[in-house]
Amino acid sequence: MASSDPEKLMAKADKITKLSFTRWNADWKNAAVLYEQAAIAYRLAKQNEKAKIAFEKASKGQEMLSSPWDAARFMESAAAMAKELGSWNEVADFYRRASELYIECGRSQPASDALAKGARALEESMPEEAARLYVSACEILEEDEKEQMAFDLYRAAASVYIKLEKYEDAAATLLRLGLAADKSNAKNSQCKAYLSAIIVYLYTHDFKQAEKCYNDCLQTDAFMDSDQFRLASKLLSAYREGDIEEIKRVAQSSTISNLEHVIIRLARKLPTGELNAIRAEVAGEDGDELDEDNLV
Incomplete structure (x- = not known):
C-alpha cells in the first residue's frame, strides 16, 4: 500500500515543503503528519538512521506550526534513535534542543527530564557532557523553584564527576545539592x-x-x-x-x-x-x- 511506504511518505512530505515557482507556501501541516508516519514505519522496520532523520523533520514541521510541545516530543524520539545508533554528539544535541522546546512551552519538568535522559545515555561514552547535562537539568528546576525535584540529578552529576576524578567539581556539586535541600527543608x-x-x-x-x-x-x-x-x-x-x-x-x-x-x-x-x-x-x-x- 503506497501510503504506508516510508520512502514515498518522505518524498511526498519533502515535496510539499519545498518552495517553487508553482508552490509559494510550504504545507507544513500535512508534511508533519507524513514525516511522523514515515518515522514510525522506519522505526518498526529498525531502520534507525532513517527514523532519526524523519523524526527530526517531524519536529521541524511542528516548530513551523508553532507547536513546540509536539516538536519537543519528536526531537526526543530523534534522540532515542541517535542513541540506538551510538551517535553520541547527536544524542546530546537533540536532547538539548528538546529541552529548549519544552522551555518554550513553559514546562520546566519535561525540559529537565529531557536533559536527564541525555545525561544517562551519555554517562559511559561522554561522561563530561553527561555531567553538564545533569547540572543544566538541575538549574532548570531551580529556576522554577522546584529544587526538591533536583536532588537525584545532583547526586548523579557528583557521581559522574567522581568517576572522572574531578573531585573539586564533585564536592561543589554536593554543596549545591545541600543548598537546594536547605531551600526545600x-x-x-x-x-x-x-x-x-x-x-x-x-x-x-x-x-x-x-x-x-x-x-x-x-x-x-x-x-x-x-x-x-x-x-x-x-x-x-x-x-x-x-x-x-x-x-x-x-x-x-x-x-x-x-x-x-x-x-x-x-x-x-x-x-x-x-x-x-x-x-x-x-x-x-x-x-x-x-x-x-x-x-x-
Whole structure:
C-alpha cells in the first residue's frame, strides 16, 4: 500500500515543503503528519538512521506550526534513535534542543527530564557532557523553584564527576545539592550532602578545604543537630591527631553506610595520604601566636 511506504511518505512530505515557482507556501501541516508516519514505519522496520532523520523533520514541521510541545516530543524520539545508533554528539544535541522546546512551552519538568535522559545515555561514552547535562537539568528546576525535584540529578552529576576524578567539581556539586535541600527543608538530604562533600575533600587529602567546608556547614542549624555533623567532627579530629585506626573505624559507621555508594567507596579508602603533614600543619597553626608572644 503506497501510503504506508516510508520512502514515498518522505518524498511526498519533502515535496510539499519545498518552495517553487508553482508552490509559494510550504504545507507544513500535512508534511508533519507524513514525516511522523514515515518515522514510525522506519522505526518498526529498525531502520534507525532513517527514523532519526524523519523524526527530526517531524519536529521541524511542528516548530513551523508553532507547536513546540509536539516538536519537543519528536526531537526526543530523534534522540532515542541517535542513541540506538551510538551517535553520541547527536544524542546530546537533540536532547538539548528538546529541552529548549519544552522551555518554550513553559514546562520546566519535561525540559529537565529531557536533559536527564541525555545525561544517562551519555554517562559511559561522554561522561563530561553527561555531567553538564545533569547540572543544566538541575538549574532548570531551580529556576522554577522546584529544587526538591533536583536532588537525584545532583547526586548523579557528583557521581559522574567522581568517576572522572574531578573531585573539586564533585564536592561543589554536593554543596549545591545541600543548598537546594536547605531551600526545600529536606534536612536529611542536606546533611548527607555536606558530609559527602567533606569526605570527598578528605579523599583528595585536602584537609584544609575539608575543614573549611565543615566550618561553613556549621552555619546551618540542621547540620549542627545531625548524626552527619557528629561523624564529621570525629573524622576531622582523627585526622588532626593522625589516628589512622580511628579514621578507619569512623569510616565504617552506619552513618557513612547511608550515603551514596560512590561516597561510601571513597570513605572506606580513608586515609589516602600521609597524615604527618596534616599534624604538622595543625600544630603550626596552633603554635603561631604562642611563638610570636615568646619572642620577648
